[in-house]
Amino acid sequence: MASAQATFGLLDAxxxxxxxxxxxxxxPALNIGKGIETPISVFMRVxxxxxxxxxxxxxxxxxxxxxxxxxxxxxAEAASALAATDGxxxxxxxxxxxxxxxxxxxxxxxxxxxxxxxxxxxxGAAPLKQAYTGKGIIVxxxxxxxxxxxxxxxxDKGEHRVKRAWKHVVDGKAQLTVTADTPExxxxxxxxxxxxxxxxxxMGIAAGSYYNPNLENAPDFRGAAPEADIAVSCGFxxxxxxxxxxxxxxxxxxxxxxxxxxxxxxxxxxxxxxxxDEFPAALNSMAAEEGVTVCVxxxxxxxxxxxxxxxxxxxxxxxxxxxxxSAYTSAVAxxxxxxxxxxxxxxxxxxxxTPLKIRLDLLEMPDATNSDEAPKVVDSYTxxxxxxxxxxxxxxxxxxxxxxxxxxxKFNEVYYPSSYIGGATSVYAANNRFLAEVTMSLGATxxxxxxxYWMSLRIEGQPGQKVxxxxxxxxxxxxxxxFGFSFRGAPGDYKESDCDGSVSAIAGADRVITxxxxxxxxxxxxxxxxxxxxxxxxxxxxxxxxxxxxxxPLINAxxxxxxxxxxxxxFHNPQFSDENRDAATYYSTTVNGKEYAYTLMSGTSxxxxxxAGTAAVWLQADPTLTTADILRIxxxxxxEPSEKRYNDGASGNLNAFKGLCRILGMTGINNVxxxxxxxxxxxxxxxxxxxxxxxxxxxxxxxxxxxxxxxSASASGQSLTIDASTLTPGxxxxxxxxxxALKSEKIIIK
Numbered sequence: 159m160a161s162a163q164a165t166f167g168l169l170d171a172x173x174x175x176x177x178x179x180x181x182x183x184x185x186p187a188l189n190i191g192k193g194i195e196t197p198i199s200v201f202m203r204v205x206x207x208x209x210x211x212x213x214x215x216x217x218x219x220x221x222x223x224x225x226x227x228x229x230x231x232x233x234a235e236a237a238s239a240l241a242a243t244d245g246x247x248x249x250x251x252x253x254x255x256x257x258x259x260x261x262x263x264x265x266x267x268x269x270x271x272x273x274x275x276x277x278x279x280x281x282g283a284a285p286l287k288q289a290y291t292g293k294g295i296i297v298x299x300x301x302x303x304x305x306x307x308x309x310x311x312x313x314d315k316g317e318h319r320v321k322r323a324w325k326h327v328v329d330g331k332a333q334l335t336v337t338a339d340t341p342e343x344x345x346x347x348x349x350x351x352x353x354x355x356x357x358x359x360x361m362g363i364a365a366g367s368y369y370n371p372n373l374e375n376a377p378d379f380r381g382a383a384p385e386a387d388i389a390v391s392c393g394f395x396x397x398x399x400x401x402x403x404x405x406x407x408x409x410x411x412x413x414x415x416x417x418x419x420x421x422x423x424x425x426x427x428x429x430x431x432x433x434x435d436e437f438p439a440a441l442n443s444m445a446a447e448e449g450v451t452v453c454v455x456x457x458x459x460x461x462x463x464x465x466x467x468x469x470x471x472x473x474x475x476x477x478x479x480x481x482x483x484s485a486y487t488s489a490v491a492x493x494x495x496x497x498x499x500x501x502x503x504x505x506x507x508x509x510x511x512t513p514l515k516i517r518l519d520l521l522e523m524p525d526a527t528n529s530d531e532a533p534k535v536v537d538s539y540t541x542x543x544x545x546x547x548x549x550x551x552x553x554x555x556x557x558x559x560x561x562x563x564x565x566x567x568k569f570n571e572v573y574y575p576s577s578y579i580g581g582a583t584s585v586y587a588a589n590n591r592f593l594a595e596v597t598m599s600l601g602a603t604x605x606x607x608x609x610x611y612w613m614s615l616r617i618e619g620q621p622g623q624k625v626x627x628x629x630x631x632x633x634x635x636x637x638x639x640x641f642g643f644s645f646r647g648a649p650g651d652y653k654e655s656d657c658d659g660s661v662s663a664i665a666g667a668d669r670v671i672t673x674x675x676x677x678x679x680x681x682x683x684x685x686x687x688x689x690x691x692x693x694x695x696x697x698x699x700x701x702x703x704x705x706x707x708x709x710x711p712l713i714n715a716x717x718x719x720x721x722x723x724x725x726x727x728x729f730h731n732p733q734f735s736d737e738n739r740d741a742a743t744y745y746s747t748t749v750n751g752k753e754y755a756y757t758l759m760s761g762t763s764x765x766x767x768x769x770a771g772t773a774a775v776w777l778q779a780d781p782t783l784t785t786a787d788i789l790r791i792x793x794x795x796x797x798e799p800s801e802k803r804y805n806d807g808a809s810g811n812l813n814a815f816k817g818l819c820r821i822l823g824m825t826g827i828n829n830v831x832x833x834x835x836x837x838x839x840x841x842x843x844x845x846x847x848x849x850x851x852x853x854x855x856x857x858x859x860x861x862x863x864x865x866x867x868x869x870s871a872s873a874s875g876q877s878l879t880i881d882a883s884t885l886t887p888g889x890x891x892x893x894x895x896x897x898x899a900l901k902s903e904k905i906i907i908k
Contacts, residue, residue, distance in 0.1 A: 163242040164202070164249045168546060168582035168595040169503055171558055173251055177234035197333070199398040200230045200237055201250045201436035203588060209245025216240055222402060224440035229398050248588045250436055252398035255424040256457075268758070269692070270678040270716035274768065275815020276382055279775055290818060292383025292774035294781075296321075297365040298407035298420040299767070300400050301357030304392040305349050305725035308358055309747070309754045310366035310381075311388060316750075318344045319367065319388050322410045324403060325350050326393030333394075335402070350393040352727035357392055359759050360423045362723035364767035365774070368754075370747070377745060379721050379756055382771025382814065383778075387416075395424060397437040404444055404452070417449040417777045421770035423763035425457050425662030427465075427628045430507050432705045433666035434589040442667035451777075451785045452670040453770040455762035456711040457662040457700030460674075460805045464504065464629025465659035466643050467703055470619040477617040477625060479643040479653045480521065480533075481579075481598065497574075497602040500613060502630060508592035509624040509705060511585045516541040516594050517616040518549060518579055520569055523609075533614070533652070537566045541583055541594060548580025557597075572611040574601040579613055591705075614652065615643070626705065628659050656804065660700040661710040671773075671789050672710045674699040675717025675765040676799060676811045679758075693800030693811060699762055701805035711807040713792045714799070715772075717765030721745070724757040772814040779821050780889075782906055787889065791817045823861075823891035823904045837896055844883040844907050850876050850896040857895040860885070860905075882907055 166174060177198065203226050204210055210220060210228060218240050219231035226247075232240050241249040271277050282289035306320040313319055323338040325347070338347040350357075367384035370376050389410050391403025404420055411418035429435040433442055445452040459465070468477040482500045508514050519538045524531035539549045547561040551570040555562070555578055562580075564570075569577075581596035596615075602608030617625055627643065643655040665672045675696040696718050702710055721744050728734060729743070730753075745756040773788050783791075795817040796810030837850035848856050856878040860869040868890065871880040882890070885907045892903045 164246040164587070165241060166238065166249055166251070167584075167593075168558075169597060170251045172597070174234055174237060175556075175558070198232065198234050198237065199252050199333075199396075200232055200240070201252060201398065201440075202228050202230050202241070203247040203249075203436055203439070204228055205245040205247055209243065212243050212245060213240060216243060221398075222405060224401065224405070225443035227436045227440040227443065229401065248436060248586070252396040253426050253428055253437070255395045255397055255400060255426055268679050268719060268721040270720055270768065271378060271380070273678045273693075273716060274382070274772065275813060275818075276380075277378065278815050279818055280380065280384060285819070286822070290775045290778050292365065292386030292771065292778055294416060295383065295386045295774040295777045296389055296407070296411045296414065296416050296418040297383055297386040297770060297774050298389045298391070298404075298411070298418050299357065299361050299364065300391045300403040300407070300420065300422050301360055301424070302392055302395045303349065303351040303354035303725060303728075304357030304361060304390055305355070305723075305727050306344065306347055306388075306390060308362070308723045308726055309368045309749050310362045310379075310723040313367065317341075319365070319386075320344060320390060321387045322389040322407070323347045324391040324393075324406050326391070326399040326402065328394045349725060349727045352725070352731055355725040355728050355757065356423070356759075356763065357390070358725040359720075359722045359757065360421065360763055360767045361388065361390065363720060363764055364421055364771040366723055368747075368749075373747075377721075379723070379745070381722070382768055383774035386771070386774045389418070397426070400424070401437065401440050401444075404441065408444055408447060408450055411449065417451070417781050419451045419453065419770045419773045419777065421767045422452065422454045422664070423761075423766050425455060425664050427457070427459065427630050427660070427663055428505065429628070429663035429666065430505075430586065430589060430591060430593070430705070431626065431628065431659065431661070431663050431666045431702070432589055432591075433668055434586075435663070435666075438664050438667040439588075441664065442669050445667065445669040445785065451770075451773050451788055453766050453773065454662065454664045454670050454672055455766035456665070456672045456674040456807075457660060458698045458761050459660040460657055460696075460698050460700045462629070462657060462660060463643055463655035464502075465657050465702065466625075466627040466653065466655050467658040468617070468625045468653065470621060470623045470625070472621050474619060474621040474623075476619075477615070477653060478651060479615050479655070481613045481615055481643065497605055497608045498600070499602050499608050500579075500598050500600040503595065503597040504627055504629040506594040506596065506617065507626045507628070507705075508619065509626075511590045511592055512620055512623060513543045513583070513592055514594070514623070514625060515618040516581075516583065516596075517618070519614045519616050520566065520572070521612045521614050523612060533612075536568050536611075538616075539563050539566065539580075541581055543583055544585075546580070546582040548578050550578035550580070551575045568611070572602060572607045574603055577601055624705075626659055628663070657701070659702040661702040661704075662700065665702070665708075665710045666704055668706070668708070669785060671769060671785065671792075672712050673762060673766040673769045674701065674711030674714040674805070674807050675760075675762045676714045677718040678716040679719035691800050693797070695799055695801075695803045695806045696760070698760075699765075699805050699807075701807055709808045711762075712789060713769060713796060713809055713812050714807060715765035715768040715812040717762050717768075718760045719758045720760070720764040721756055721758055722764070724755040726752070726754060729753070729755040769812060772812060772817070775814065776818060776821055779818060780904065780906075783821070787906075791820055791889075795820050821889065821904070823902055836899055837894065837901075839892075839894075839903060841905075844885070845879055845881045846892060846905060847877065847879040848894055848896075852876075852898065853896040855897060859893045861891045861893060
């Protein structure tokens with residue numbers, strides 16, 4: 159099968175160039191005349207099995223394959239040539255994933271367990287007939303900074319509840335995976351990062367189990383599924399290793415013959431957000447497998463002004479926006495760039511293959527006394543179609559380009575000699591959508607120039623087209639954004655970001671559950687000026703429209719100031735000062751002579767494991783639930799946010815207890831069994847047969863979970879068949895009356 163040659167995008171090409179330059183620089187020092195090869199992993203989409211064979215014949219190592227996505231082991235020097243192999247459709251470098259936590263404090267009261275109803279679920283409170291704890295289900299986590307030996311992950315006998323652990327280690331050329339698959343190896347497993355606690359915290363939220371009710375005023379910091387078995391993959395946090403971790407957990411669960419719920423509390427904004435780029439496509443392929451549910455955090459960029467969605471409408475109205483943050487001096491200055499204004503990169507995606515005209519305008523802002531005056535375009539550059547172009551004072555960029563404009567006089571006057579802005583345009587083969595990658599490093603020659611002149615983005619499209627812009631937020635040490643599509647107070651028709659599109663690009667995978675954050679902590683406002691109303695969506699929670707029309711996140715769960723386990727490796731680290739230890743520790747307890755700590759953290763990193771742990775509890779009640787079932791039940795039983803906010807997402811706030819009652823058929827149906835049912839129930843497709851040897855007659859009624867009667871049948875004798883194939887797929891309750899017993903059975907219509 160012939161195909162066009164795949165090529166790396168602009169930003170990946172720059173990164174490859176850096177790798178190769180670094181290799182060449184190392185060679186003389188190592189006394190290697192021809193240089194050394196830098197081993198890397200690369201994502202590729204392949205058209206068929208023959209393409210895989212051609213890659214292997216060319217010297218590539220296939221590390222993993224998920225559907226038409228492969229992870230190829232090669233070198234930085236050989237990567238571009240391999241990308242041009244016949245049958246390779248798309249290619250990209252793995253990206254480092256961002257952990258979706260924000261901060262930790264010691265103040266406030268975390269009421270997330272009460273809000274979700276986990277206290278009632280884990281204790282078996284009425285109307286439940288038993289406790290639900292996730293027993294028999296595998297909770298998997300792909301994370302970083304994990305301490306599997308915390309008391310939160312031991313059972314009441316002191317045995318590890320973590321049954322499998324993988325740690326990905328990168329050491330120079332070598333990439334190793336340490337596997338712990340026996341009790342002896344689990345006991346010796348060490349953390350991947352002793353200076354952090356992210357994975358320990360998220361794992362505690364999903365499946366932490368330590369609780370000692372015998373202690374006076376003992377707090378209950380258990381997770382949602384305190385009796386689930388745990389499998390964890392940690393270490394090097396790029397998305398290629400993440401995919402490897404997910405596959406390891408799935409394979410373990412399949413070997414055990416049990417369902418698994420996998421939590422991923424990290425993500426990236428890079429990509430089309432439609433699920434067609436290699437990483438979400440591979441993840442989606444795995445999430446489609448039977449018995450697998452994947453929950454991912456939505457992201458914490460809900461208040462970052464680096465995302466835009468625009469509909470050109472019937473008139474083809476252009477999009478215009480300023481490429482800077484209004485407080486640009488908050489960015490970190492350096493001797494090479496004393497007045498940084500806009501530093502970073504972003505992607506512009508069209509809704510189809512039709513090229514967009516992308517102009518980079520230099521604006522002169524009006525004087526404050528003329529605030530009603532619109533900014534004035536003093537010069538402009540249009541990116542080439544299917545090419546790479548830049549604006550810069552010099553042609554010596556060290557970046558590949560087809561075209562460069564070095565004679566923009568005002569640009570050269572305003573910006574430092576090392577400044578540049580530009581990008582590359584193409585049509586992305588996987589989804590046939592127009593793509594522009596833009597990168598910039600703009601520093602003004604004076605504060606006055608940086609205040610008066612700004613670069614802007616002007617995009618012209620056809621009527622009916624849409625455009626999606628995804629930034630990659632970079633935060634300065636002062637907390638200010640280096641760049642953003644926002645200039646508050648700019649007059650005219652320049653659009654300001656509303657953060658539509660801030661949701662992680664993983665949201666494009668339509669078989670995963672994206673989870674945003676809502677507040678369940680009574681934080682003191684004098685301590686936290688951003689204190690949120692209980693039940694309101696957290697201000698930082700990412701959201702956005704995906705190109706297929708879905709709104710994310712799909713569900714929200716508690717995420718602000720959540721109390722959970724803190725890595726003992728960090729807590730007992732001698733380099734961790736007493737002052738910092740005291741500030742980070744919310745609670746500690748001593749068990750068998752060892753002190754264990756708990757801390758507060760915020761972010762959608764915390765909300766996603768609550769959904770994952772809840773899914774494990776629901777799967778204990780009904781192991782046949784699919785991801786679609788879990789999402790539907792979560793949305794249908796969700797609570798309305800206490801305040802309406804733009805980033806609420808698709809539904810509302812997770813209520814684990816209401817969802818479990820729905821699954822068990824306890825909503826609106828009063829048909830509690832009075833005896834053990836003296837019958838057998840058989841299924842053939844969507845037809846159900848009841849056989850009761852002692853009965854003289856049988857009645858069967860199917861109810862919706864809201865209590866509405868859907869079907870009814872009766873028969874004399876000991877056998878009855880009721881055909882439910884006319885019902886819409888979903889979960890129902892079958893009420894069976896055999897004369898001497900009344901029993902409810904939950905059934906699933908597929």
